[in-house]
Amino acid sequence: PGGTTKTRRPDNTAFKQQRLPAWQPFLTAGTVLPTFFIIGLIFIPIGIGIFVTSNNIREIEIDYTGIEPSSPCNKCLSPVETPCICTINFTLEKSFEGNVFMYYGLSNFYQNHRRYVKSRDDSQLNGDRSALLNPSKECEPYRRNEDKPIAPCGAIANSMFNDTLELFLVANESDPTLMLIPLKRRGIAWWTDKNVKFRNPPGTESLKERFKDTTHPVNWLKPVYELDPEDEDNNGFINEDFIVWMRTAALPTFRKLYRLIERKNDLHPTLPAGRYYLNITYNYPVHSFDGRKRMILSTVSWMGGKNPFLGIAYITIGSISFLLGVVLLVINHKYRNSSNTADITI
């Protein structure tokens, strides 16, 4: 009587009877020793290739924080001097060819701090009208200023990097005339950022009209629609310097793309070897938190900028793998006879 006696005939399939064919690789030194050597043999050349590529990339880094008293920018550390302009000169030993990218780098700047990261309003930046006039609470304490909503709101926008860097080539050692290197302001932001994530408030009237009833961030000198005095279309939330800044870096030491120096033609290097002047309008204070400011010039290869780590890592892992292979080979040779299956009794 009862439920269990009902007929239930399951399909006699391989799955239900757990007879699915299975491949059970059994790893022993004998069978997989080659794997270690193969890994080694593949990794080491890759590593060398990457390392060489990385080494061929030209890169120069100029620290212009002005901590050292001898530095021309030392004077700018005191907050009294505004605006403070300082000039640093440096020499390129070898010419930079192809497109050259100019970065600014900050150290000990915690863009990845939770309170900092969340202090923004993405819908405001996306041109949402209601968010423009009523920014998210996340932006506190940079949400409103004098009863006006801040656009763009939040700590990230408020602390936007505002040094101005200019690069001059000393064309000729005897001739003191300086040649201004043309720096391109456009094309430094991700396409998706510029066209999808960041949008100005909609409307046909002028930007100033559209940002009416808002105020600029506390630390800014000018409103968001006047960020780029030279290019009307590079203003408002779609200002590329602004967009670049708004991508918060992962580490406290980071670089951000500042300007592009485009390749002129095949005959002349973009930046020939020689002496350069870096003209800095020093606005951005980092001294209070022991930060550093740098200017970086770099070319890129197929794998981006200079970074020897990957190559070294490949070479190291490849070598370790190779070494392990050798160790195993030795052990295997030594203990070959010790392993047998005699202790199984039926």
Add this chain to the structure above:
Amino acid sequence: MSRSWLLCGMKPLQGSTHFSLGNQKVEKRMGCQQSLQSSEVLKVRTIYINDPLKNTFCTNSISTTKYSKWSFLPRYLYLQFSKAANAFFLFITILQQIPGVSPIGQYTTLLPLLVILAISGIKEVVEDYKRYMADKVVNSKTTSVFRQNSWHVIKWHEVNVGDIVKTLNEEFLPADMILISSSEPQSMCYVATANLDGETNLKIRQASLEVAGIIKEGQLVNLDGKIECEEPDRQFNNFVGTLYLRGKSPISVGPDQMLLRGTQLKNTQWIIGVVIYTGFETKLMQNSVKSPLKRSQVEKVTNMQILILLLLLFVISAVSCVGATIWNKMYLENIWYMGISGITPHNHVFDILVFIILYHNLVPISLLLTLETVKFIQAQFINWDEDMHYEQNDLYAMARTSNLNEELGQVKYLFSDKTGTLTCNTMAFKKCTIAGIIYGNHSDNTDDGNENLSRASFCEFNDPKLLENFEDGHPSSEYIKEFLTLLCVCHTVIPERCGNDILYQASSPDEAALVKGAKKLGFVFTTRTPYSVTIEVMTETHTFEILNILEFSSNRKRMSIIVRTPAGHLRLYCKGADTVIYERLSKDSLFVEDTLKHLEIFATEGLRTLCIAYTDLTETEYQDWLQEYKKASAVSQNRIQRLEECYEIIEKEFLLLGATAIEDRLQANVPETISTLLKANIKIWVLTGDKQETAVNIAFSCKLISSTTPRIYLNADSFEAAQQTINHNCGDLGNLLGKENDLALIIDGETLKYALRFEIQKKFLDLALSCRAVLCCRLSPLQKAEIVDLVKKHEEAITLAVGDGANDVGMIRMAHVGVGISGNEGMQATNNSDYSIAQFRYLEKLLLVHGTWNYFRVTKCILYSFYKNVVLYIIGLWFSFVNGFSGQIIFEHWCISLYNVIFTSLPPLTLGIFEKCCSQKSLLEYPQLYTVFQTGEMFNTKVFWIQCINALIHSFILFWFPTKMLEHDMILRHGYTTDYLFLGNFIYSYVVVTVCLKAGLETTSWNRINMVLSCPHFWMGFLLVPTTCLIQNFFWKLIKNTYKRGLLEEIQELESRKDSILEHSEIFEKRMTAASLAVSFSTQPCEIFFRDDSVDLSAPHGYAFSQTEGAVVTQEELVRAYDTAKMENSRISKRSSDFSEIF
């Protein structure tokens, strides 16, 4: 009946109440329980017969569902959130709703939690719906009820208290009733109580004769009166009530008039009863309580590990909190860009909450669901297994719970019931010795293998020599005739003619086997009248007048019958144990030595032997004795004792005829299975309610013990004696105590009662554990459970109890894993078990294959789940070191919530479902493999820590490699710089890949953001990072496989080499032949010198006989009550008249 009404709601130790009617010892126990209860004020319920409107009691419908429509949601949520892990995640979800606390969004935990709750919710609904449907089937069974002066067929749930119900043969009783009339003589009826107590012999119930008389004379319409009885309780054998019929004196009714719901009417055309308890108030339903929730060892360890992880979580949170405090002190004041000055700094409680939320996913949220799914499918694999399909009943193995799948892989002690588990509970007359000649000794091939044939014919005695000798006038021909005549006459069997065939109804299966055996040899027992039996021998009819029946009891170990032969002689026929018969042999008795030798042969084979003897009586001798007998039967006190003394007088001067050997059929392949299980280092204890002799017989026949195994008998009648025997034996064992010896320990229930006393139970256990085999006999269900409990408590090992009857319910529920043998009459064991199988032999596959695989899979799955979560979420800790312990998360929010639900949900599932440590073939071929898992070394805290540290290393590599790679933020061809999410996606992808590779699988659907994919660094690192992580694991595995190999590794290698795959059946056959050749245990002689006389080194005795004792109707009354010659006619007339004559 369908649903799990489970017996005995009390804790098993307190009292399993479903004892057989015959078991006196148990009833003593019950007596004390009753006295306990009677101290409470007994409430009385009054039932008005035939007037249902006056009775207001609960309806007869039952419901075993867990939820109702309305209670589902609250109850379900309550159950879910009472699980610690779910509650934890609920807590986290709530925390996340506090604005500003959660670094990972508000819904990252809520979403997966909802998915998980939804899935288990659906599962619950489906299961509950099944229960609901099963209840519905039960509630809509039909029965006849007498209402408004006629019989109505109504559904069970419409039956009310006070109704007069008629039930026909083979039907189940719809409610608890008082029997008032039946078709049988003296208003008797038979009921099968297998559903309640698991006993296969039928119980006799008898209506009070006064009532029966009234009903017979009168009309049911006029039946008017009331019953006063006690309120419903759960005692099966306890009922007191009084029947007041109008105009009659009160009639008391007791358990003998009680018919319980769940029992089945047998061998009785119809009965009429008055309903007294319905629905939930029936004794059956009163006894239904939920099975105790069993949790597997692995689950306990897992819970422990989750706790450790929680602790780890708090430690990490605290560390981060301290880090945050230090960092804030050092930097925060000077950081102008954060805009902190305007905000009051957060306090530590707030900080720690942030970090708890940040790291809370260290505890894998999907683990419970994954495990549930995996175990569900594993259970399905058990259900689907064709190798555990019993063709005959079309029964598959059934996993009734999936909680304990992995426990099957770690069993150390197996407690087995005997009847119905090891044996089929069918007796067959197999061999005999008559006048010193052994018959039936030639081997028959139907023994194993072709089970269908042998089952069909109960009698397997087919030695043509016997009949030849009888017919050809062999010198022993007369003895043969006398022997077979005795088998036909000396018994209490009742014949029932069924067409041309005769069926025998017997409460003793031994007697039935003997009578059937005799019938096959041409001595057919045809008719029983109150004072005679008629047998047919070679077409001649002989009628023996039965003068006296000298009843069987287990003290007397024999049963005699005094008859007047057709020739007019007085003769006493006796059958009984060799010991008691041999004491009473006359000096003239022949074949004494030969028979003794043959008895020994039978006993060694595990056959149940009975000696057969007779003696002729003179008239005067008999008349003298009859006087004594009448005197003895008239005594009111100690009548049974007096009668037995009286029997003793006449049972003497026996002449030996020979002996019978009955096979208590073992189930198929039991000896082979036992030998395999022993090889797998599983200790087998037989716990039976049956007699000691029977248990020993079975132990021999299933090769648990051999004839050379010394047997320690613990039979003591006092605590001191028991203590002394145990101490002596422990002393004799000396150093061998605690090691496994080739010894058998046999103990009976009475002695066990003393042995389980606190003072000596440890010593007893030590002794028992030093023996290869332990047989416990004459146990009450409670004692079975107590033994299991004893081992469970003192040995840190997994116990498994297997049984088929309701008397095994206690131990099935007590053991870590309870296995029920299904397909027999009783459902109690099955309904209380965790797994049910149709045959004992399927245990082999269940344990060795399913158990091992499940354990392997579940542990792998759990460790892997821990691993993958630790790998991903510890990265948050590494990131904290570079972001000033602010609690910022490096991944996108949805990545976190989908990690467990989508990206890495498949690997643990596939691990849990498809992973195999070795093939089925190897597992069955080398049972020793089982020992690898038994110890639980695959899964303990150490393994867990290793896995955690491994995960820690991996997460370290997975975080720092990409971080270093992206150090300068310039990794794109266009010179664009990146943000933290870019790095996060890098790391996340690597984690997913590494974790999936770690599972040794193809990549799951992990595709992410085109920008990341277009970055060459990504692809370069893609090769590097996972390789770096896994190279160390790879290396370790290699080292382990090559130089630190255990048995498992050996087999694995063996397997990967072999290409031919043998089917399971082939292996089984191969091994079966091997097993029958080799004895299942070492045959080295036991060298222990035993001084105690409890140790039996001699050859075994084979005596065993089962017969109901101390029932309502004595054996003699029963025999005298039947007149099968008359009954034939009356039955036919009853059938045709459709019971109308009584109304």
